[in-house]
Amino acid sequence: MCVFCQDRVVIGVAYDCMEKMVYWTDITGPAISKARLSGGDIIPLILNELQSPEGIAIDHISRLLFWTDSMRDTIEVSKLDGSHRRVLFDTDLVNPRPIVTNPAYGRLYWADWNRDGPKIEMSNMDGTERTVLVKDDLGLPNGLTFNPGDQQLCWADAGTRKVECMDPHRRLRRQIAEGIQYPFALVSFGRTLYYTDWRREAVVAVDRQSERETEEFLPQKRSRVYGITTTPTQCPQGTALYLSVHPEQS
Template identity: 25%
Template sequence: MYRCLQEVFMFLKLIQVCACERGFELESSGQVCKDVDECQKPGGQPCSQTCVNTEGSYGCACHPGYSLEPDGHTCKAAGTEPILLVAIQFSLLLCGLRSLKEDILATVDKNMMIFSIDYDLVGQKVFWTDVGTESIKWISMDTKKKGTVVKGIRSDCIVVDWIGRNLYWVDGTAGQILAIRLTAVWRGKSEHTIVLDDDVTQPRSLALDPLNGLMYWSEIGGEPQIEQAGMDGSSRKVLINQGLGSPTSIALDQFSWKIFWSDDKFHCIGSANLDGTGITMLQLTRIKSPFSVAVFEDEVFWSEMKTRTVQRMKKTTGKDRAVLIKRSEQPYGLKVYSVLFKVCPSVSLKRPYV
């Protein structure tokens, strides 16, 4: 028995098993521990905005205007309550994201329809596409004065360039991305420019990154994909061309340097880094037809065609899903309105990709 125990002891010495402390992992040799970069770990997004890796751990930080919650991971906006702008067929709804209090900003006649929306905090105006009259209109958020930007156009999606003072839109039928100078509109001129129309089949949604001079759009005609180019149409490239069915809407989350999209064919919300890497799909059970998507803080919001609802969930996990708005009318475009978007964009928000 004694000899047997000696042999077992010698055998265990020969097959040493190494283990690492939390925050470290074994290298391929199986004998050396190395630091785990939690910020870059596949499938892990531990922070709302900025993740800083440290030896054996990591820390989260927030951009100006946001504060880190007690959980050490979540960034919450300070100041006035953020508002979700929702186009609901014949009206423009304002929904407080803290209080859930609702208010109507604008209504249109039954022969018109509010489809896509965006806002300009610099000029304190909300813009929308009117499908019935084939025009883009605006309303002042303080005086409620209304006006028309341009007439006789078809637009699937509009976006405001708050730095260059331009308004962009996509025409899926013509296969074009167009723009108009807002400064010219206020002088009574409505001449617009075609930014891009070469090899554009059926653009569906558009998002702008004025800080970096970039635009992103989804293509649903032919091969579905998400593309990127300069805001003048230059330096064009395909960003994402895998795992897409019908990307109906895209939204940028510049605080975490990601792009989100809704996919009507695959019934999901997708996300990726702004260089096209790190693609993640959140499969949504019981959802039939996501139409428009928006992102704010730790949540992603979308309008649902079949159930005529606006819903939200955690943008990284898909958990805590909830219905915010349910109407008999059809919800379309979404945008989150926050005064932080007026004061926060700075060089610190420029994307970390070259």
């Protein structure tokens, strides 16, 4: 399903399984908005003091919204209605993009694809205990996802052309796929990882256990596929893919 309006570029998408709302970042507004999964009016949430909002994540338990801004070099948080907004981090960030939550443990993870020093970081959701998880053997970590079932943090890197996973507690790192083309966003469901690829213009499924590609999903029209998330029918079981897609410019 496509989440963009004409002349808009949607980068990140997230889903609130409790209210069945889709949230997204739009860099042309710029804006952060939401709408019901079943359809309906677009509800703007954040319109001011944005430059390039890209990554977006939801804590459905605490009812919080997190996002990255790659031009303001910030990570911010608000309630799901956009109120009580505040900056969590505005230092040591160059190109922050993907961000994900672990609501059960109150943790936040994000990646910065700074070409001079890419890294993946972690903190508590209140901004305390900020820690660098990964800084070696990274190139352009565009996509990031967290699987609460086995506590695995996974990323897709367009620089190293790899998909990797890590237990953020024990810091055990494992390669899942290599030689991929140009991944942008990543989401996990069960044993399968789904990543969007700009060169293949597709969504690619990879089995984490066999470490093999299993499926490829192609949009009906020639498109550059950006963000991807899952839409559980219940919290947290049952899922469907939900994408943000932007047509190639001539």
